[in-house]
Amino acid sequence: MPRNPTSYVILGLLSIHPNLSGYVMRKAVQGSIGYFWAESYGQIYPALKRLTREGLIAKSGGESNGRRPRQEYVLTEAGRRCLREWLAVPFHDEPPKNEFLLKLFFAREAAPGVAAAHLRDFEERNRRMLDTLNNIEASVPTARPSNPHQPYWLLTLGFGKALTAAALAWSESARAELTAAKPSAAPSIRPPKKRVAKKTASSRKHVVGKH
Amino acid sequence: MPRNPTSYVILGLLSIHPNLSGYVMRKAVQGSIGYFWAESYGQIYPALKRLTREGLIAKSGGESNGRRPRQEYVLTEAGRRCLREWLAVPFHDEPPKNEFLLKLFFAREAAPGVAAAHLRDFEERNRRMLDTLNNIEASVPTARPSNPHQPYWLLTLGFGKALTAAALAWSESARAELTAAKPSAAPSIRPPKKRVAKKTASSRKHVVGKH
DNA sequence: TGGGTCATGTAATAGGTTACATGATTGC
């Protein structure tokens, strides 16, 4: 019986830390794997119900400290087995849909300045993201014992940093290229000295836009 | 009236090259923006129908050279306006869901070797991707006139190359870190000289896995 | 008393994949 990604996120979180409620799972996703994953309540709560019904997780007494009592969950043995099996099967990577790149690709049709604006926006967001990731890194204890999951967390964090930094570097050079290549709206006679002029290129058999 | 991303992809493609059929649109997506976007026939054909009904595109005589006649489409003026408007609104970037990173993050629960296997797999896929992108780049004419969309294509291609290269570099160092950090299954007494030992770290307020 | 956050959930809708059906043509 195939299960959706949300289910595995839940199983994974419970494998790291028992007794989580739907609410804190959502928060945990945002706070730890938010760089490459997202879950909404509309996904989590139904999944919790289903997983309970199927015996992969079980309700554990929700501690109600003054507040509304939280329904908490723990992994069952079946749940742990299920998680392990899923972890072992090869991942599939569909191309991540990137609306920013989509708009950039079609940007010739846009009003002048639109592409540059998106690029600035992109750059800014990456700058903030890199900041966030660095803060996370700084908040991690470098101390010896730590916890057994930490090596893997460090790897994903490192990935986030590396890719964000690369995106940032690219967007800076892209901005330069763009302003250099587009001095006026009608570049027909000698586009005045491209400054950056990095040799990049594009496009395969290109059904669309044969050159 | 809000439209789905697929619609804008169609409008965008037709803005670059008129007279495309659903079939070649799919191919064009794979061949040009496949690095960061995907569309299935199940999305494209209904979208074509709807866009035609709404007057954003129109059927253009499908040329039937021996084969089954293809239904081709062109942009209408309303379609072009609609595309322009969409291009101008800020993009929203949801975190791209990355199953590889998800499995890596939870990998402590997996059987030994699983994380390393995924990493090798990831590395290999990125290597192939970089190859593909380089081939695309090589096939682009460096000649002067070219076509007006090319600067934007070059930017997205450059992005793909930069990010893939960064992912590749990361995965190589990650593999080294992983093998260094995990000599046996129970690293409790002095994990023998980590070789790479790049200072990375992880995790924010971390509801899950407080250290 | 009003806004923020804690906390759980449902319903409507949108977005997207997969499998299937159909049939022609090309190349081995």
Next chain:
DNA sequence: GCAATCATGTAACCTATTACATGACCCA
């Protein structure tokens, strides 16, 4: 003849977001 590719489309299903409903507690 058979497999692959061209080419269009539909139906069933899964995935996911958004808005909404509910209510308590905290703090200013």
